[in-house]
Amino acid sequence: MLDDLDRRILRHLQRDPALSVPELADRLGQSAPRLTRRLEKLQSGGILRGQRAVIDWRALGYExxxxxxxxxxxxxxxxxxxxxxxxxxxxxxxxxxxxxxxxxxxxxxxxxxxxxxxxxxxxxxxxxxxxxxxxxxxxxxxxxxxxxxxx
Structure with a gap:
């Protein structure tokens, strides 16, 4: 289901979900258009559901x-x-x-x-x-x- 490039994309995004497409493409040695197509494939396949903000609720006073x-x-x-x-x-x-x-x-x-x-x-x-x-x-x-x- 996933090839090596897909797995490398997911590993990088798990470590740093805020990476831009150009930054991620550079790290993976891929062109931005090719990476964009791969990301769209992962999203349309339901594997990559999006990015989210992780909020430290303790920092907001919830103890x-x-x-x-x-x-x-x-x-x-x-x-x-x-x-x-x-x-x-x-x-x-x-x-x-x-x-x-x-x-x-x-x-x-x-x-x-x-x-x-x-x-x-x-x-x-x-x-x-x-x-x-x-x-x-x-x-x-x-x-x-x-x-x-x-x-």
Missing amino acids: VEVSLRVTLDKTQTRAFDDFLEGARGIPEVLEIQTFLGRVDVRLSVIARDIAHYQHIYRRKILTLPHIADIEALMHVARIKSDEVLPI
């Missing part, structure tokens, strides 16, 4: 991160749909994951401090529909957070 493991009342036919719709609307929810097993959903929630987290939890999280059980895990340290693939 607390909590993972909430939620079990839903699956006797309700719309439990997942209703819960996920509501959770998507909470700005402090950074990530939503669904699972098979005892835990149905994991929410990653950020807050400025414990008082702010309690407000989010009581006023926003606990008002979400179809919660059967919820467990909070306070993050202490992030040991590894890496989206770089071994290409």
Whole structure:
């Protein structure tokens, strides 16, 4: 599926996603038009989905991160749909994951401090529909957070 040039392009972009096409072409020893065609191919194939800004939310004053493991009342036919719709609307929810097993959903929630987290939890999280059980895990340290693939 990927040839050597595709893999080299992806490795460079993973290290420095802000590289311009001319800079990347120069590093790869390719012409800018050829590189542009390759990037378009990677994008149209769904491999390269775009670039994004990575914001350090701690630098913005968010000091607390909590993972909430939620079990839903699956006797309700719309439990997942209703819960996920509501959770998507909470700005402090950074990530939503669904699972098979005892835990149905994991929410990653950020807050400025414990008082702010309690407000989010009581006023926003606990008002979400179809919660059967919820467990909070306070993050202490992030040991590894890496989206770089071994290409």
